Amino acid sequence: MLKANLDVSEMFVEREAQRSTMHSRHLNEQLVRVLKTIGYDVGFQKGQGQYLYDRDGARYLDLLSGFGVFAIGRNHPTLRGALKSVLDSDMPNLVQLDVSTLAGILAERLLEYVPYLDKVFFANSGAETVEAAIKFARGATGRPGIVYCGHSYHGLTYGALSLTEDSNFRAGFEPLLPGCTAVPFNDLAALEQALSSREIAAFIVEPIQGKGVNMPSDEFLPGAAALCKKYGTIFIADEIQTGMGRTGRFLAVEHWNVEPDMVLLSKALSGGHVPVGALLTRKSIFDKIFNRMDRAVVHGSTFAKNDLAMAAGIATLEVIKAEKLVEAAAKRGAELRLALTRMVPGYELLKEVRGKGLMIGVEFGPPKSLRLKASWNVLESANKGLFCQLITVPLFKDHKILTQVAGHGLHTIKLLPPLTITEEDCAWIERAFDDVIAQSHKVPGAIWSLGKTLVDNAIRKSA
Numbered sequence: 032m033l034k035a036n037l038d039v040s041e042m043f044v045e046r047e048a049q050r051s052t053m054h055s056r057h058l059n060e061q062l063v064r065v066l067k068t069i070g071y072d073v074g075f076q077k078g079q080g081q082y083l084y085d086r087d088g089a090r091y092l093d094l095l096s097g098f099g100v101f102a103i104g105r106n107h108p109t110l111r112g113a114l115k116s117v118l119d120s121d122m123p124n125l126v127q128l129d130v131s132t133l134a135g136i137l138a139e140r141l142l143e144y145v146p147y148l149d150k151v152f153f154a155n156s157g158a159e160t161v162e163a164a165i166k167f168a169r170g171a172t173g174r175p176g177i178v179y180c181g182h183s184y185h186g187l188t189y190g191a192l193s194l195t196e197d198s199n200f201r202a203g204f205e206p207l208l209p210g211c212t213a214v215p216f217n218d219l220a221a222l223e224q225a226l227s228s229r230e231i232a233a234f235i236v237e238p239i240q241g242k243g244v245n246m247p248s249d250e251f252l253p254g255a256a257a258l259c260k261k262y263g264t265i266f267i268a269d270e271i272q273t274g275m276g277r278t279g280r281f282l283a284v285e286h287w288n289v290e291p292d293m294v295l296l297s298k299a300l301s302g303g304h305v306p307v308g309a310l311l312t313r314k315s316i317f318d319k320i321f322n323r324m325d326r327a328v329v330h331g332s333t334f335a336k337n338d339l340a341m342a343a344g345i346a347t348l349e350v351i352k353a354e355k356l357v358e359a360a361a362k363r364g365a366e367l368r369l370a371l372t373r374m375v376p377g378y379e380l381l382k383e384v385r386g387k388g389l390m391i392g393v394e395f396g397p398p399k400s401l402r403l404k405a406s407w408n409v410l411e412s413a414n415k416g417l418f419c420q421l422i423t424v425p426l427f428k429d430h431k432i433l434t435q436v437a438g439h440g441l442h443t444i445k446l447l448p449p450l451t452i453t454e455e456d457c458a459w460i461e462r463a464f465d466d467v468i469a470q471s472h473k474v475p476g477a478i479w480s481l482g483k484t485l486v487d488n489a490i491r492k493s494a
Contacts, residue, residue: 047074047086069424078105081449081456083433091427092456094434094448099272102299103350104449110302113346117338124338133341140348141309144281147290150317152310153335157271157297158186160308161235164293165190165208166330167312168233168265171319175210176231178264182216184242184438185235185269194235197242199439216245219254226262233265233293234258238283241272242438244392244445246385252287259292265316267293271308272390275299276351276450279361279388286387292316302347307340356450363452364388370461378468379403380418382442391446392437393464395419402474416440421478422467430463 046053051072055063066072074086081104083091096102103110123129138151152167154160165177179185179194186192187200193208201207212231214221225231234255239246259266268291273283275296280286282294293316297308321327334340351357368391371384380403382396395418398404410417419436422444426432437445446460470478 047076050074069420070428080104080107081452089431091431091433092448092452092459094432094446094460096447096449097303099277099298099447100301101303102275102277102450103302103347103354103356104451105303107302107346107350109350109353110304110343110346113342114304114339117342122338125334125336127333131336131338131341133338133345134336137309137341137344137348140345141296141311145294145311147313148294148311149314150312152312152317152330153340154297154308154310154332155335155340156186156306156308157295158188158191159332159335160271160295160297160310161185161191161194161269162188163308163310163330164233164235164267164295165194167293167310167316167320168267171316172232172263172265174230174232174264176225176228177208177211178222178225178231178234179211179213180216180236180240181213182240182242182245182438183213183235183237184240185237197439216240217248217251219251219258222255223258223262226258226264229262231262231264233267235267235269237269238273238287238289239278239387239390241445243441243443244386244390244437246387247287249287252284252289256289256291265292267291267295269295271295271297272447275347276357276360277388277390277447278386279357279364281357283387300344300347301340302343302350305337305340305343307335307344309344351450354451360388360450363450363454363457364391366454367391367446367457367460370457371464374465374468378472380407380471381468386446389446389448389450389452392443393446394443395422396442403472406474406479416442418442419444421471421481422464424481425467425470425478426463430459430467432460432463 051063075083076086077084081093083093085091134153141151142148152163154163168177169175177194181196183194183196185194190208192200192204193211196213212225214225222234226234236255238252256266268284270282275281277299278286284291292313294311300309301307320329364387368384368386371393375381375384379398379400380395383394385392397407407418416436416439419442423434423436426434434444434446437443470476
């Protein structure tokens with residue numbers, strides 16, 4: 032007979048040493064090879080707030096936050112308490128021929144932050160929320176077309192991938208969804224040309240693009256909203272990464288005083304524990320999809336309104352409000368951007384620091400001095416964007432900071448920490464970047480020896 036208390040944490044400890052072997056055998060062997068190549072296979076054992084701890088007990092500052100899901104930090108006690116209360120309550124979860132009380136509460140609280148919208152549809156992930164948005168836009172307008180921006184990222188499911196321009200993700204899976212057209216980010220003339228056909232159901236845009244942390248001009252989002260209104264196109268703000276306080280406002284579009292017809296949320300809404308996505312929209316759009324009783328379930332998702340996901344969302348909103356994390360993101364983000372920006376004049380490889388709140392891009396670029404230029408060109412000829420690994424790997428190994436490159440072939444490192452980081456954490460980041468960037472300007476040096484290793488690996492992969 033199965034024990035009443037199955038101790039999964041004990042199972043984790045017993046099998047931890049076999050994690051790479053199990054993944055190589057049963058899951059993604061290539062990911063294991065990547066982690067070992069760049070020295071990231073340290074065996075994380077614990078997460079608390081903005082920190083991770085490896086098998087030796089060393090503490091790391093997490094500037095990746097699970098691609099943005101841990102806005103309130105890992106294992107927040109309020110979130111854990113909320114989930115435990117659901118598990119201990121014997122709630123009638125997912126009856127399906129019933130309506131969920133917790134879903135009603137979460138929808139009500141989300142709409143308090145976005146009062147110009149009226150209805151919420153829940154899904155299981157960001158990509159699934161994008162899929163719902165495509166269906167809703169087409170169903171509400173009767174039009175086939177969807178316009179998205181170059182350099183965008185909206186997810187990897189079939190419809191969402193059709194709105195994601197990166198060829199590294201699209202290759203091998205085309206042809207994708209018909210009727211999807213890309214226009215350059217920040218190009219209102221190109222957008223108007225696309226919308227003027229009056230065949231476009233929706234324009235979907237990340238207010239700040241995640242791949243590259245590309246910023247809109249002050250005119251772009253308000254102008255896009257006006258064009259959508261002019262041509263009867265639904266304006267969708269994909270706030271899956273930028274929302275929930277990440278940029279120092281609850282929604283990033285608030286920086287530009289824009290009110291979209293749809294807002295997409297996910298990632299941070301989960302609290303990092305139970306996946307959830309939310310599509311917020313106008314009643315006029317929603318009612319065209321669910322317009323009769325026989326169409327009450329014309330779109331849905333089996334697990335979307337499960338009690339654990341709804342409780343995670345409710346608890347996350349409570350933490351964000353109680354701990355004033357939106358305001359904290361604005362303050363800490365401004366301080367960190369200023370500190371990093373002050374380094375730009377001193378380093379020829381460092382080009383720009385940009386972003387809002389705690390969504391920050393640190394961009395590098397070709398140097399002018401001959402010795403550095405020669406080393407840069409060797410890296411770029413082997414693999415475009417490889418230089419950033421010369422920054423992220425030493426940040427991890429030497430300074431215990433986990434971060435990521437902002438996309439394939441890019442020279443930008445993205446900082447996406449929990450909104451709970453402290454003044455001391457920001458000083459840690461500043462010291463680490465200053466040291467690693469300084470080392471990258473020394474040729475020959477340890478960092479460029481790493482570069483040679485990465486170049487050799489890139490050449491072997493392409494052979």
